[in-house]
Each structure stands twice: as C-alpha cells, then as structure tokens.
Amino acid sequence: MLSSEEREGTMKIGIIGLGKVGSAFLKACAVTAALQVVSVKAGRSPKSCARLAGMGDFQITSVGAEVLAAADVVLLAVPDGQIAAAAETLAAEVGTAGRRDILSKKVCLHCSGSLGLDPLAALSALGIHCGSLHPLQSFAGGSARFKDIGMAVDGDNEAQQAACYLAEALQAYPFRVPEAERSAYHAAACFCSNYLVTITAIAQQLFERWTPDKARALQFLLPLLDGTVSNLHQTPLARKALTGPIARGDAGTVAGHLKILPEELQLVYRELALQTVRLASENGSIDEAKAKSLQELLKA
The missing domain is CATH 3.40.50.720 (NAD(P)-binding Rossmann-like Domain)
Structure with missing residues (x-):
C-alpha cells in the first residue's frame, strides 16, 4: 500500500x-x-x-x-x-x-x-x-x-x-x-432509494386516472416529492419533515384512504401508516389518544 x-x-x-x-x-x-x-x-x-x-x-x-x-x-x-x-x-x-x-x-x-x-x-x-x-x-x-x-x-x-x-x-x-452489519446498512439504503421509487410508482398508478398519461402523472407528483426532500434537507431528523393527515391526527381522512384503495395496496398503506403514527407520536404532533385511535383503525 x-x-x-x-x-x-x-x-x-x-x-x-x-x-x-x-x-x-x-x-x-x-x-x-x-x-x-x-x-x-x-x-x-x-x-x-x-x-x-x-x-x-x-x-x-x-x-x-x-x-x-x-x-x-x-x-x-x-x-x-x-x-x-x-x-x-x-x-x-x-x-x-x-x-x-x-x-x-x-x-x-x-x-x-x-x-x-x-x-x-x-x-x-x-x-x-x-x-x-x-x-x-x-x-x-x-x-x-x-x-x-x-x-x-x-x-x-x-x-x-x-x-x-x-x-x-x-x-x-x-x-x-x-x-x-452490512445487511442492516444495505436495507437502510434500500428503504431510502429503491423503495422510494416503489412508493412513487404506486402514487403514479393511483394518480394517472386524472392526467392524460402516466408521464404527466409523474410530472405532477415530482414537485411534491421535491418539496418533501427539500424539507428533509432542513432538519437533522427525518421525522421532523412529516406532514399530512397522520401528523395532524386526522383519522377520518385515513379511513377514507383505506376505503378507496385497491386490496393489493391495503397492506402496504397500513404498514407505512403505522410507522408514520409512531413518527408523529415521537414528534409530539399527536397525543396518545389520537395515536391509539389511528393504530386501531389501521390494524382493523
């Protein structure tokens, strides 16, 4: 050397x-x-x-x-x-x-x-x-x-x-x-990169019914994704960039999502939402009662 x-x-x-x-x-x-x-x-x-x-x-x-x-x-x-x-x-x-x-x-x-x-x-x-x-x-x-x-x-x-x-x-x-610890390290990288693509593809699939084609659906979603990434750049803790219905404790909106999502996306949504409830609780944006209500809804 x-x-x-x-x-x-x-x-x-x-x-x-x-x-x-x-x-x-x-x-x-x-x-x-x-x-x-x-x-x-x-x-x-x-x-x-x-x-x-x-x-x-x-x-x-x-x-x-x-x-x-x-x-x-x-x-x-x-x-x-x-x-x-x-x-x-x-x-x-x-x-x-x-x-x-x-x-x-x-x-x-x-x-x-x-x-x-x-x-x-x-x-x-x-x-x-x-x-x-x-x-x-x-x-x-x-x-x-x-x-x-x-x-x-x-x-x-x-x-x-x-x-x-x-x-x-x-x-x-x-x-x-x-x-x-290599497998744990690589899993973390996959969550941040590979599965972000998967989640965005799911959003594109749901969104394309309101746009002329799939490409336009992604075009409309990317500024939302960019804004989220920009928010992540502003904080040392990823959970602090959390927004949306779970961050507000809005169980009604979450129930509406579950009602209209196709069966093949239900499990993905519920598991991600349960993790999001945990983040919202750690942020202090929802109290214990709202967290419990959301968890019961998502596990039903």
Whole structure:
C-alpha cells in the first residue's frame, strides 16, 4: 500500500467491472488530481475499447492480473453475485508466481454494500489487502457524483486506509460498516432509494386516472416529492419533515384512504401508516389518544 509520502503524489487505481458503479468511479477518478486510473479491464470487443479510449490515458486490458500489476488499489466493481468468481479468476491469473512482497502492497476493494469480505478470500490468501468501498449513491442515470456523499468502508487496516483515502480524494465521507452489519446498512439504503421509487410508482398508478398519461402523472407528483426532500434537507431528523393527515391526527381522512384503495395496496398503506403514527407520536404532533385511535383503525 502507498506510504504517506507516496500519497502526496497519486494513488494508482485499477478498475475491474465497468457497469454503472465502475464507470462512475472511472469518470470521477480520471479528473481527481490525487488519483490516477492506470489500468481498466474491459470486454474484448472493439466497441468496448473505443468507448474507453477517450476517457483517459490508461491501459485497457482483458486480463485482471495486468490491472493488479499496474495499480496500487483495484476496485472490483462487478455485480454482487459475480464478486467471488471475479476474485477467484484474478487470483488464478496471478497464481503462485506472484511475489508476496509485491502482492502485500496491493489493495483490492469490492464495491458491494451488502457483502462482507468472504468473496475476496482467494485474493486475501495471496497476501493482498482486501476490503470494500460502497458509495451511498444511485448511479442509474450514469452520474459520477461522489462529492459530499457517504461511502461505507471495511477491510483490514491497510484496505480501510486506502478506501478512506480514495473516498476523501473524491470529496466523499468514508465511514466504517463492519461485516456483521452490512445487511442492516444495505436495507437502510434500500428503504431510502429503491423503495422510494416503489412508493412513487404506486402514487403514479393511483394518480394517472386524472392526467392524460402516466408521464404527466409523474410530472405532477415530482414537485411534491421535491418539496418533501427539500424539507428533509432542513432538519437533522427525518421525522421532523412529516406532514399530512397522520401528523395532524386526522383519522377520518385515513379511513377514507383505506376505503378507496385497491386490496393489493391495503397492506402496504397500513404498514407505512403505522410507522408514520409512531413518527408523529415521537414528534409530539399527536397525543396518545389520537395515536391509539389511528393504530386501531389501521390494524382493523
């Protein structure tokens, strides 16, 4: 791993896996002075190589061992289900010929939010420092936004140090999530990102009957969503941004919702509403009697 003196120069980055996350790291690292992308493993097709050719002055290879040889830190940015196989393939490419004194200076980080370090066992057995670096960000639109986001790190001491350095170079905030807590961490991220999409899609489904098409329904709902997110930015506690009938203790309105919602949405609504009653109680916007009345309605 790089010493503190060497870090005053640049950390050499290699990337294996160029999906949404790997591509985002490539774009961001390529324009960060403290980081230098030196090697990327790409597909063998001319199209893949051509796409990468204009993104920086780095080696493009189909051999993972060449990426490891060139880089200080290798980002294994493949889908979760492929991490173990990719690590085993890389370990096999390096083989027993890899010098331990050289491999012991290398770091490999997978980019999964939910997995621990077991998938990297084949690399760890070679003396490579292994860890993880997961950006708490959605890259569905091809964005490379890392500034001011959180990045979950784990691994041995050297891997954690490298992960933190890389995150801070990208102006992100690293924080440690130990292996035993990765699933809880990832579930929290899914609630905030994935299930927000699910809830918005449900709202769009209900709303589209009053608009010319589905696209217009979403267009009308997005300012409401944006306003809620804006309110969340103004408070350190998400529950403080709560508004609406439950925050007011309006059981009549909630009963009206339950009466008209289709059966397949009843359970989702009731469970979310019960959690919302808890938040309203914690905020002090409803008293115990109103909370109990709402809970009885929602559990009926």
